[in-house]
Amino acid sequence: MNSISRRRFLKIGAATAGVAATAGALSKFTQQAVKISSSVPEKGVYTIPTYCDLCFWKCNAIATVKDGKLWKIEGNPIDPMSKGRLCPRGTGGIGSYYDPDRLRKPLMRKNNRGQEEWVEVTWDEAFTFIADKMNKIKSEYGPEAVALFSHGIGGNFFKHLMKAYGTPNLAAPSFAQCRGPRDAGFRLTFGEDVGSPERTDIENSKFLVLIGSHLGENMHNTQVQEFATAIERGTKLLVVDPRHSVAASKADWWFPIKPGTDIALILAWINVIVNEELYDKVYIDKYAIGLDKLKKTVSNNTPEWAYPITGIKAELIRETAREMARYKPATLIHPGRHVTWYGDDSQRSRAIAILNALMGSWGRKGGFFSPVSMDIASYPYPEFPHSEKGKVDNPDKKYPFAHETITTGIREATISGKPYPVKGWFVYATNLIFTLPNEDETIKAIQNLDLMVVVETQPSEITGWADVVLPEATYLERYDDINVEFFKEPFISIRQPVLEPAFETKPGWWMAKKLSEKLGLEKYFPWNNIEEYLDTRLKNSGYSLEQLKKAGLIKGDKQPIYFEEGVTPEFPTPSGKIELYSEQLAAYGLDPVPRYRKHEEPPPGYYRLLFGRSPVHSFGRTQSNPILFDMMKENEVWINKFIADKLELKSGDYVILVNQDGVRSNKVKVKATERIRQDCVYIVHGFGHTSKGFVRSRGLGASDNQLVTKYKIDPIMGGTAQHLNFVTIERAA
Amino acid sequence: MARYGMAIDTTKCVGCMDCVVACKTENNVPEGLNRDWIQTIVNGEFPNLTMEIRSERCNHCTNAPCVNCCPTGASHYDGGGIVLVHHDLCTGCKACIASCPYDARFINPEGYADKCTFCVHRVEEGKDPACISVCPTYCMTFGDLDDPNSEISKLVKSRNNHTVLPEAGTSPNIYYLIGGNNA
Numbered sequence: 001m002n003s004i005s006r007r008r009f010l011k012i013g014a015a016t017a018g019v020a021a022t023a024g025a026l027s028k029f030t031q032q033a034v035k036i037s038s039s040v041p042e043k044g045v046y047t048i049p050t051y052c053d054l055c056f057w058k059c060n061a062i063a064t065v066k067d068g069k070l071w072k073i074e075g076n077p078i079d080p081m082s083k084g085r086l087c088p089r090g091t092g093g094i095g096s097y098y099d100p101d102r103l104r105k106p107l108m109r110k111n112n113r114g115q116e117e118w119v120e121v122t123w124d125e126a127f128t129f130i131a132d133k134m135n136k137i138k139s140e141y142g143p144e145a146v147a148l149f150s151h152g153i154g155g156n157f158f159k160h161l162m163k164a165y166g167t168p169n170l171a172a173p174s175f176a177q178c179r180g181p182r183d184a185g186f187r188l189t190f191g192e193d194v195g196s197p198e199r200t201d202i203e204n205s206k207f208l209v210l211i212g213s214h215l216g217e218n219m220h221n222t223q224v225q226e227f228a229t230a231i232e233r234g235t236k237l238l239v240v241d242p243r244h245s246v247a248a249s250k251a252d253w254w255f256p257i258k259p260g261t262d263i264a265l266i267l268a269w270i271n272v273i274v275n276e277e278l279y280d281k282v283y284i285d286k287y288a289i290g291l292d293k294l295k296k297t298v299s300n301n302t303p304e305w306a307y308p309i310t311g312i313k314a315e316l317i318r319e320t321a322r323e324m325a326r327y328k329p330a331t332l333i334h335p336g337r338h339v340t341w342y343g344d345d346s347q348r349s350r351a352i353a354i355l356n357a358l359m360g361s362w363g364r365k366g367g368f369f370s371p372v373s374m375d376i377a378s379y380p381y382p383e384f385p386h387s388e389k390g391k392v393d394n395p396d397k398k399y400p401f402a403h404e405t406i407t408t409g410i411r412e413a414t415i416s417g418k419p420y421p422v423k424g425w426f427v428y429a430t431n432l433i434f435t436l437p438n439e440d441e442t443i444k445a446i447q448n449l450d451l452m453v454v455v456e457t458q459p460s461e462i463t464g465w466a467d468v469v470l471p472e473a474t475y476l477e478r479y480d481d482i483n484v485e486f487f488k489e490p491f492i493s494i495r496q497p498v499l500e501p502a503f504e505t506k507p508g509w510w511m512a513k514k515l516s517e518k519l520g521l522e523k524y525f526p527w528n529n530i531e532e533y534l535d536t537r538l539k540n541s542g543y544s545l546e547q548l549k550k551a552g553l554i555k556g557d558k559q560p561i562y563f564e565e566g567v568t569p570e571f572p573t574p575s576g577k578i579e580l581y582s583e584q585l586a587a588y589g590l591d592p593v594p595r596y597r598k599h600e601e602p603p604p605g606y607y608r609l610l611f612g613r614s615p616v617h618s619f620g621r622t623q624s625n626p627i628l629f630d631m632m633k634e635n636e637v638w639i640n641k642f643i644a645d646k647l648e649l650k651s652g653d654y655v656i657l658v659n660q661d662g663v664r665s666n667k668v669k670v671k672a673t674e675r676i677r678q679d680c681v682y683i684v685h686g687f688g689h690t691s692k693g694f695v696r697s698r699g700l701g702a703s704d705n706q707l708v709t710k711y712k713i714d715p716i717m718g719g720t721a722q723h724l725n726f727v728t729i730e731r732a733a
Numbered sequence: 734m735a736r737y738g739m740a741i742d743t744t745k746c747v748g749c750m751d752c753v754v755a756c757k758t759e760n761n762v763p764e765g766l767n768r769d770w771i772q773t774i775v776n777g778e779f780p781n782l783t784m785e786i787r788s789e790r791c792n793h794c795t796n797a798p799c800v801n802c803c804p805t806g807a808s809h810y811d812g813g814g815i816v817l818v819h820h821d822l823c824t825g826c827k828a829c830i831a832s833c834p835y836d837a838r839f840i841n842p843e844g845y846a847d848k849c850t851f852c853v854h855r856v857e858e859g860k861d862p863a864c865i866s867v868c869p870t871y872c873m874t875f876g877d878l879d880d881p882n883s884e885i886s887k888l889v890k891s892r893n894n895h896t897v898l899p900e901a902g903t904s905p906n907i908y909y910l911i912g913g914n915n916a
């Protein structure tokens with residue numbers, strides 16, 4: 001910077017005066033609604049640390065307010081997870097405040113459910129209505145008849161309220177519709193799961209395998225940052241994906257595998273590694289059991305066997321198995337995150353876990369680190385009532401290794417009334433219409449309810465089915481619970497308001513507390529306000545709210561995170577060892593070693609519908625954010641160029657996707673590309689909104705979930721596999 | 734005299750558009766318009782494909798057609814060769830928009846030609862442009878190409894690279910780093 005004088009720069013500055021003050025896209029809303037938090041001065045530049053809520057990664061951020069207007073949000077440089085850099089969604093986070101489609105007032109349904117016709121009510125009217133219904137349900141059916149679906153840390157106070165009310169039925173789609181099979185597969189193998197943020201040490205890996213993981217398009221911040229570091233360091237990269245993803249474009253090997261055959265590929269790798277004794281012998285001898293049985297079970301799964309199944313040449317499978325082993329234990333076979341694909345997903349995850357075990361990567365640098373965290377006291381609450389009936393979602397442990405509540409299990413019980421009736425749903429910040437497979441079943445369940453409440457910041461499709469809609473303040477206008485992170489360094493962080501809540505919106509904690517008063521459960525909310533709650537927890541742990549508010553996060557002492565640094569290897573499985581062969585699965589008549597089973601293939605003229613993510617949107621939650629809307633307004637359907645030519649379609653044409661059950665998508669733009677196989681098509685999840693409240697984003701793009709009428713349930717943990725739907729392509733009228 | 738430029742490592746860039754979003758909030762770029770964007774170039778046929786992803790913007794050309802054609806002197810070279818527009822001198826005639834081979838300019842709803850400024854207001858504070866400051870892949874470097882000891886000069890010297898449309902004769906100052914070393 002020294003070659004231009006300060007004076008010179010002042011002149012430059014003058015030439016572009018008004019850079020940040022120019023009236024732009026957001027000013028209209030700004031003038032109407034901005035109420036800066038009372039702690040922020042009206043003049044000058046002022047920053048407030050908080051943590052992001054554009055996804056659940058919870059990166060630490062710093063919001064900047066300039067002359068009383070929210071200007072921008074950036075990463076907090078002391079954050080070990082974001083390292084001072086947010087992802088595009090996080091950077092566009094201020095748009096969630098300025099979103100013109102935000103919910104503004106409490107609403108109650110005027111006509112039938114789903115008609116989206118509302119009466120505006122006061123908060124007190126809304127709470128009175130809800131409490132009356134909840135009391136009635138409790139006296140008729142018991143408290144278990146109310147279930148909570150929630151996503152993200154904001155749901156904590158509602159979870160607390162529901163436990164106080166007496167229901168154990170608290171579920172999140174992040175389990176059965178997303179990462180559940182992965183966690184079950186890893187638990188069965190190592191006794192622990194990979195957690196969130198994942199304990200993958202990507203930056204130190206020397207050989208990285210991504211199976212369907214599309215880092216770079218999937219923007220989990222830390223993972224992408226570490227991925228870029230790995231590329232720079234020359235980490236060998238192998239990407240298995242039917243689509244030439246961004247990650248595939250950076251890979252040393254791209255395996256455009258036939259969809260649904262990943263297990264065959266992984267078994268072939270295991271076969272080579274076991275037979276050629278390429279595994280980490282010391283590690284396996286010391287920590288694992290079942291090697292002989294594993295070897296025997298996979299003895300026929302040679303690369304030659306896998307080739308016709310997967311389409312990946314035998315010599316390539318053999319070569320990459322050897323390469324993988326060359327870099328062990330810093331060989332990381334990434335476990336993925338959204339893994340509910342084919343119905344045997346826990347088994348695929350187990351195969352991945354076993355391969356990692358053979359590489360000796362669990363607990364090792366460049367593999368899976370052991371996360372550390374700080375000890376923060378819980379709030380000293382009275383004991384919750386005990387539920388005699390237990391949870392409703394998984395009767396008779398039908399899915400023996402479901403370690404969290406199964407959303408779709410609650411849905412099933414709501415429809416059937418078995419094992420007992422469910423009469424009330426509370427939905428916090430999760431758009432069940434876009435999340436649970438088979439929309440018809442979701443609606444059928446909702447029609448059986450006596451009470452349906454949705455807490456949301458935006459008019460997502462599920463709000464249309466509510467009896468009562470409670471408009472929440474965005475993350476920039478509220479406190480949430482303390483985030484006690486499990487990561488490479490221990491730390492805690494705070495979400496605090498930068499602005500006062502706009503319109504009549506309120507923070508979730510306030511709603512939960514007010515409702516507790518109406519329900520006679522106030523003893524479970526003994527604090528007067530959230531600051532008092534947070535400060536109590538922090539003071540009881542040796543910190544203070546004031547301290548945390550100022551810095552945004554507080555770090556604990558560094559601790560060892562790898563076996564080689566002194567972490568004690570512990571495997572909380574029944575045997576206390578890594579279970580290559582699972583007696584636990586065998587006891588339930590399930591494959592103790594994963595086996596490949598053929599999945600149904602698309603009939604002629606049909607293509608398998610695959611879906612994934614865009615770096616600029618989080619699920620269906622951000623399409624109405626004006627900044628992120630500008631980045632990507634609609635999704636496209638990726639169609640192999642050869643197929644598109646055959647169908648006489650070119651990029652930019654609009655088509656309708658029609659699935660095997662005759663369900664028709666909204667019209668969607670074609671992307672004719674060499675970057676995908678001929679037997680599948682791909683769209684980004686989260687588009688194709690139908691809610692009347694989404695003025696801009698409604699009707700743009702296609703919703704994958706609408707086309708997922710067919711799903712299969714993972715027998716191990718109850719996850720719902722969604723990559724089983726086939727579509728034909730019709731030109732849109 | 735300094736000559737400011739950027740080196741962007743296409744081997745690391747994932748095309749996530751964080752640079753585009755950051756520019757938008759930092760500079761309050763009006764809705765529907767962007768000062769930077771992502772370009773993806775795919776070559777080959779399935780499954781033998783190569784792809785280059787890069788973050789593009791005004792090249793702050795050393796021989797800038799937009800400056801050469803501006804009838805009012807609004808478009809000009811400022812300190813460090815940064816190409817800027819005097820808003821008050823700009824009549825919105827669009828000659829510069831037509832002349833730019835990179836399509837980097839647009840008319841701001843307030844009536845003047847608008848484009849990337851290399852975030853001079855940040856650079857004057859010793860900060861990187863907003864796009865660079867947020868990039869989760871750390872693929873971009875800003876600096877003085879005339880200073881042989883700057884990080885950017887070293888990168889451009891040591892790494893294989895290219896510019897966009899060098900044949901247009903504009904002497905662009907954004908370098909795209911590609912695989913391999915320039916041994």
Ligand code: SF4
Binds near residue numbers: 052059088
């Ligand atoms: S990954 Fe992105 S959206 Fe998620 S918390 Fe971090 S910055 Fe926010």
